[in-house]
Amino acid sequence: MATAKFRIWRGDARSGKFQDYTVEISAGMVVLDAVHEIQATQAQDLGVRWNCKAGKCGSCSAEINGHPRLMCMTRLSQLPLEQPVTIEPMRAFPLVKDLVTDVSWNFRVKEKIRPFRPRPADAADGTWRMDQSDVDRVQEFRKCIECFLCQDVCHVLREHHLHEQFIGPRILVHSAALEMHPLDTENRLGDLKRTQGIGYCNITKCCTKVCPEEIKITDNAIIPLKERVVDEFYDPLTRLFRVFR
Amino acid sequence: MPDIDVPLVGGRFGRTSRRDLWWVQPLVVLLVLSGFVIYATWAAFQGNHYRFGPYLSPFYSPELWGNPLTAWIGGRPGWYPSWLIFSPALFILPFPAGFRLTCYYYRGAYYKAFWADPPSCAVGEPPRSYRGERSFPLILQNVHRYFLYIALLFIADLAYDAWNGFWFDGHFGMGVGSVVLLVNVILLGGYTLGCHALRHRVGGVLDRLAGARLRKRTYDCVSCLTGQHMTWAWCSLLWVAFTDLYVRLCSMGVWHDWRIF
Numbered sequence: 457m458a459t460a461k462f463r464i465w466r467g468d469a470r471s472g473k474f475q476d477y478t479v480e481i482s483a484g485m486v487v488l489d490a491v492h493e494i495q496a497t498q499a500q501d502l503g504v505r506w507n508c509k510a511g512k513c514g515s516c517s518a519e520i521n522g523h524p525r526l527m528c529m530t531r532l533s534q535l536p537l538e539q540p541v542t543i544e545p546m547r548a549f550p551l552v553k554d555l556v557t558d559v560s561w562n563f564r565v566k567e568k569i570r571p572f573r574p575r576p577a578d579a580a581d582g583t584w585r586m587d588q589s590d591v592d593r594v595q596e597f598r599k600c601i602e603c604f605l606c607q608d609v610c611h612v613l614r615e616h617h618l619h620e621q622f623i624g625p626r627i628l629v630h631s632a633a634l635e636m637h638p639l640d641t642e643n644r645l646g647d648l649k650r651t652q653g654i655g656y657c658n659i660t661k662c663c664t665k666v667c668p669e670e671i672k673i674t675d676n677a678i679i680p681l682k683e684r685v686v687d688e689f690y691d692p693l694t695r696l697f698r699v700f701r
Numbered sequence: 702m703p704d705i706d707v708p709l710v711g712g713r714f715g716r717t718s719r720r721d722l723w724w725v726q727p728l729v730v731l732l733v734l735s736g737f738v739i740y741a742t743w744a745a746f747q748g749n750h751y752r753f754g755p756y757l758s759p760f761y762s763p764e765l766w767g768n769p770l771t772a773w774i775g776g777r778p779g780w781y782p783s784w785l786i787f788s789p790a791l792f793i794l795p796f797p798a799g800f801r802l803t804c805y806y807y808r809g810a811y812y813k814a815f816w817a818d819p820p821s822c823a824v825g826e827p828p829r830s831y832r833g834e835r836s837f838p839l840i841l842q843n844v845h846r847y848f849l850y851i852a853l854l855f856i857a858d859l860a861y862d863a864w865n866g867f868w869f870d871g872h873f874g875m876g877v878g879s880v881v882l883l884v885n886v887i888l889l890g891g892y893t894l895g896c897h898a899l900r901h902r903v904g905g906v907l908d909r910l911a912g913a914r915l916r917k918r919t920y921d922c923v924s925c926l927t928g929q930h931m932t933w934a935w936c937s938l939l940w941v942a943f944t945d946l947y948v949r950l951c952s953m954g955v956w957h958d959w960r961i962f
């Protein structure tokens with residue numbers, strides 16, 4: 457039976473190192489299967505988070521051969537197996553153990569986004585009317601499974617550790633989903649500019665490339681928000697036009 | 702209390718576990734963009750060989766000041782500094798250059814290729830502080846929409862040039878150069894009309910578009926081009942340089958413009 461070598465990061469926030477494991481592989485196997493096999497037969501104490509094994513819960517994010525990916529959606533047949541496959545935890549978040557990182561920062565940041573504030577109901581029975589095409593635009597953002605791979609790859613967080621100043625692509629997607637919603641009346645542009653650091657994003661599109669849900673994060677969420685921020689703060693003509701309207 | 706405590710492990714240039722040739726793409730961007738800037742600057746300072754028959758090089762269009770016989774306004778203006786080489790292109794090129802420099806796609810591409818910010822996705826950066834587009838000078842990128850307004854005028858002008866490229870001494874005809882000029886305006890049009898700032902202007906600014914049918918249609922068309930903005934950006938960049946080269950070499954007698962009819 458064919459085998460493949462895996463080089464897995466073992467350790468905690470203080471120290472750690474790569475350890476090699478050899479696993480028998482079969483057709484259709486994904487990286488998470490190999491990790492489970494290692495956990496079952498060679499390293500019972502290997503820390504790994506997973507849940508659905510179907511690319512829907514967003515738990516099994518890791519870096520496979522340096523690429524932020526879901527372990528359950530990465531087939532071994534997609535990887536070159538002549539060399540060991542490296543599996544590391546996400547780099548932008550504190551390490552708990554082995555492949556498990558503490559992603560709770562994302563949820564704390566998400567709470568700071570101003571919540572949905574709908575306009576008064578359209579009908580006497582307290583309901584609203586929306587056109588499907590208007591909701592379609594924000595529907596894309598609702599596909600997010602909160603795997604935080606986009607946060608992990610974003611150099612503002614990963615390299616510069618500006619977690620205090622920048623909310624990251626996932627939370628920008630969340631903000632766009634609310635801000636562009638046809639019923640919403642809240643204004644989040646001041647927060648985006650001042651405390652949420654949208655100006656830190658330099659549109660290098662790494663977030664879009666890693667998103668397993670193929671959300672066009674940069675084109676459809678971040679750039680439209682940046683343009684709205686320009687309207688509000690940087691474009692004298694738009695501001696003048698608003699005064700006279 | 703800080704929200705997160707991540708040990709600083711970044712800060713080593715080129716640090717990555719990626720095995721693919723991640724440096725190829727930024728290197729190609731670096732070489733092609735540098736090559737374009739060098740060629741465009743050289744061509745702009747030539748001040749000659751920008752017309753051949755009915756063809757006008759896009760680097761020199763519109764010819765505001767230049768040859769008194771063909772320019773819109775006239776010959777070299779009196780206020781033009783005497784120490785600077787005179788060329789009609791110098792009145793024109795700053796606008797498309799500013800448009801491309803502040804384009805959302807090119808920004809992302811040249812931050813990677815020229816500043817290694819980051820060199821490529823999930824690859825370590827040189828250790829340094831990072832301010833992004835929040836403060837001077839990069840905050841000036843927000844001027845992009847103003848360059849867009851000017852670029853739209855240029856598209857109309859280049860369409861007029863392409864039309865003129867089909868008229869030879871008062872007769873309708875077609876040379877290879879006519880096709881070169883036509884493709885040029887199509888590619889530049891696809892690039893300009895796919896601009897993110899235009900997408901915002903025509904509809905992105907609104908949360909509800911369904912009531913405005915024409916606006917919705919326009920927004921959908923622009924969005925369609927925006928999705929392929931990178932492709933339009935590169936094709937139009939290479940083709941506009943080729944168009945100048947074509948007109949230049951024909952005018953110099955190096956290439957012969959083949960008349961189709």
Ligand code: SF4
Nearest residue numbers: 610657659660661663
């Ligand atoms: S496009 Fe912006 S948010 Fe996305 S990875 Fe790059 S810097 Fe981060």
Ligand code: SF4
Nearest residue numbers: 600601603604606667
């Ligand atoms: S936007 Fe995409 S990459 Fe980011 S958390 Fe959501 S699903 Fe994951």
Ligand code: FES
Nearest residue numbers: 508509514516528
């Ligand atoms: S285990 Fe649920 S996304 Fe991988």
Ligand code: FES
Nearest residue numbers: 804805806896897
């Ligand atoms: S975003 Fe590229 S031209 Fe405007």
